[in-house]
Amino acid sequence: MADLKAKRILGGTYTADDTLELQFTYTGNAHSCLHYIEIVSGVNVTHGGGASASTPLHYKAVDVDADSNGVIDYKSSTMQVYQTEKGTSVIKAVADLILASEVTEFNTAFTAWQDAYVTETIEEDGEVTHTIDEGAPDAPTFPEATSYKSGEITLKWEDDTYV
DSSP states (O other), X not given: OOEEEEEEEEOOTTOSEEEEEEEEEOSSOEEEXXXXXXXXXXXXXXXTTTXXXXXXXXXXXXXXXXXTTSOBOOSEEEEEEEESSSEEEEEEEEEEEEEHHHHHHHHHHHHHHHHHHEEEEEOTTXXXXXXXXXXXXXXXXXXXXXXXXXXXXXXXXXXXXXX
């Protein structure tokens, strides 16, 4: 089971931009993880460099964040969010996760299906064709990401008054 938590670490009531710190607890290695936001209520909010709330973005860089085996740890990251106009917004951070173990399971099942139901033919000109045997079951499908959501975060952007 996994759990996603978020809190605001930069920004304030009198600015349009805020930075969220995300803590993501999951078991195993991640194959991929994309982040976006869900607007629960209020004015529109974008994230990253201005992507719409529902646009998934990868907040980690392979060349910087991956270990020597190419595995990226998504357990801690930051997300920039921007209110597009003054007002109050209630949002949730969302992470779409696919575990490496799910991809390994798919690869094993797909290879077994391919070995059992696909015939490979090499033509005289060197072209390779693959034919699925008649009556073969559908090929296994690549795993879909599981979505995890944080609790609600309230953002406010309003004017201050002179005193």
